[in-house]
Amino acid sequence: MAHRKLEPGPLVIASHNPGKVREIAALLGPFGVEPVSAGELGLPEPEETEDSFIGNAELKAVAAAKASGKPALADDSGLCVDALDGAPGIYSARWGGEDKDFGLAMTTVHKKMRESGKDTSAAHFTCALTLAWPDGHVESFEGKVHGDIVWPIRGAHGFGYDPIFQRTGDLITFGEMDPDAKHGLSHRADAFRQLVRACLKP
Numbered sequence: 584m585a586h587r588k589l590e591p592g593p594l595v596i597a598s599h600n601p602g603k604v605r606e607i608a609a610l611l612g613p614f615g616v617e618p619v620s621a622g623e624l625g626l627p628e629p630e631e632t633e634d635s636f637i638g639n640a641e642l643k644a645v646a647a648a649k650a651s652g653k654p655a656l657a658d659d660s661g662l663c664v665d666a667l668d669g670a671p672g673i674y675s676a677r678w679g680g681e682d683k684d685f686g687l688a689m690t691t692v693h694k695k696m697r698e699s700g701k702d703t704s705a706a707h708f709t710c711a712l713t714l715a716w717p718d719g720h721v722e723s724f725e726g727k728v729h730g731d732i733v734w735p736i737r738g739a740h741g742f743g744y745d746p747i748f749q750r751t752g753d754l755i756t757f758g759e760m761d762p763d764a765k766h767g768l769s770h771r772a773d774a775f776r777q778l779v780r781a782c783l784k785p
């Protein structure tokens with residue numbers, strides 16, 4: 584079935600994570616949409632009750648589109664560590680606790696790896712992006728980037744788990760990478776390319 588195209592105009596970024604909102608606004612830069620964040624509109628942060636990245640991205644995008652009456656774009660993403668059977672996965676934000684402390688979350692990843700007898704592990708980031716319209720129509724895309732967990736943490740760029748993730752073939756972590764470079768090769772960039780092809784190009 585044909586994908587629905589997004590018309591130029593306002594687009595709600597249905598995320599309460601300032602790091603993500605920054606990256607998504609940068610990715611949307613060239614496409615003539617006017618990003619406005621859920622925080623700016625005072626939209627509530629829905630509880631993420633689904634058991635998949637796409638399920639939670641759809642839940643967040645549909646809630647924001649219905650509440651605002653405008654198309655909305657949500658991102659559900661996370662770090663999946665092979666040595667931890669894919670954890671933290673969809674619980675990546677929750678490992679930061681109430682204070683959203685990703686120093687704590689990264690230490691927890693390292694501690695659990697050590698407990699399972701591993702000092703290193705392959706890992707990947709996943710990003711599900713959903714565009715939703717006020718009538719309930721959704722378009723969803725999933726992107727990935729593969730790499731390894733490094734310890735100790737390195738770099739102060741990006742957000743979340745960036746300082747412990749090194750993409751396969753790179754010598755620097757996402758935390759050490761220039762933000763523009765990360766925008767070109769991340770899990771979010773991968774999902775975004777699919778979304779652009781399907782919904783933003785005429």
Ligand SMILES: O=P(O)(O)OP(=O)(O)OP(=O)(O)OC[C@H]1O[C@@H](n2cnc3c(O)ncnc32)[C@H](O)[C@@H]1O
Pocket residue numbers: 597598599600603628631658659660661662675676677685708741742743744745757769771
């Ligand atoms: O749900 P919203 O409001 O968008 O914000 P959130 O931070 O709760 O977002 P998620 O529920 O999708 O949780 C994803 C978590 O995974 C981590 N994460 C996702 N993408 C990342 C990236 O590019 N770099 C580092 N960590 C990332 C980060 O810690 C996020 O908090």
Ligand SMILES: [Mg+2]
Pocket residue numbers: 631676
């Ligand atoms: Mg969340």
